[in-house]
Amino acid sequence: xxxxxQTPSHQVTQMGQEVILRCVPISNHLYFxxxxxxxxxxxxxxxxxxxxxxxxxxxxxxxxxxxxxPDGSNFTLKIRSTKLEDSAMYFCASRTGSLEKxxxxxxxxxxxx
Amino acid sequence: xxxxTQPDIHITVSEGASLELRCxxxxxxxxxxxWYVQSPGxxxxxxxxxxxxxxxxxxxxxFEAEFKRSQSSFNLRKPSxxxxxxxxxxxxxxxxxxxxxxxFGGGTRLMVKP
Numbered sequence: 001x002x003x004x005x006q007t008p009s010h011q012v013t014q015m016g017q018e019v020i021l022r023c024v025p026i027s028n029h030l031y032f033x034x035x036x037x038x039x040x041x042x043x044x045x046x047x048x049x050x051x052x053x054x055x056x057x058x059x060x061x062x063x064x065x066x067x068x069x070p071d072g073s074n075f076t077l078k079i080r081s082t083k084l085e086d087s088a089m090y091f092c093a094s095r096t097g098s099l100e101k102x103x104x105x106x107x108x109x110x111x112x113x
Numbered sequence: 114x115x116x117x118t119q120p121d122i123h124i125t126v127s128e129g130a131s132l133e134l135r136c137x138x139x140x141x142x143x144x145x146x147x148w149y150v151q152s153p154g155x156x157x158x159x160x161x162x163x164x165x166x167x168x169x170x171x172x173x174x175x176f177e178a179e180f181k182r183s184q185s186s187f188n189l190r191k192p193s194x195x196x197x198x199x200x201x202x203x204x205x206x207x208x209x210x211x212x213x214x215x216x217f218g219g220g221t222r223l224m225v226k227p
Contacts, residue, residue: 004156043203043217056214091156104156
């Protein structure tokens with residue numbers, strides 16, 4: 001089965017630093033997403049991206065966050081100035097179209113010190 | 114706003130026994146409902162989904178779920194559990210365009226006794 005690939009699997013950063021989390025969605029997919037899961041809490045929707053623009057975003061996705069699809073294969077999440085509370089597992093997901101199966105990557109564990 | 118409740122944080126069953134994981138949702142319109150499974154170190158894998166039609170939905174790995182509008186529930190069932198089913202299970206409701214934004218429950222961790 002095709003896979004969504006996320007790198008790195010773990011990332012440690014200092015508070016205030018910028019981080020970029022990388023994802024390679026499945027090649028023929030058109031819709032892209034970021035979710036996160038703070039330890040012990042629910043998985044939360046951050047943002048969805050379609051046709052080179054954000055289609056929906058949650059309250060969590062404030063001005064410190066941005067997403068980009070810089071080329072035909074990568075989909076990135078940037079956190080401009082990390083805070084301690086940004087520590088979480090970040091999941092990338094993609095699908096071919098609406099109503100279709102959503103494929104998740106295995107996540108990037110971000111630790112902000 | 115939509116919400117999902119999974120009342121059981123942990124469940125332990127014996128291998129070969131039947132399983133039912135509970136899920137209750139709150140959503141103003143007809144919901145898109147999902148069950149995902151997460152094994153350690155893995156991403157979330159879709160087990161099954163309900164969009165419309167038959168309220169009993171069949172999924173992968175022998176799982177099924179039944180949508181009951183009157184009870185706002187979407188419980189996951191399996192008639193005979195295998196040791197490899199030990200994982201964390203998440204129920205989710207989809208909002209927005211065709212269920213674009215998923216709201217997840219807190220998850221139920223399933224342990225399987227030999």
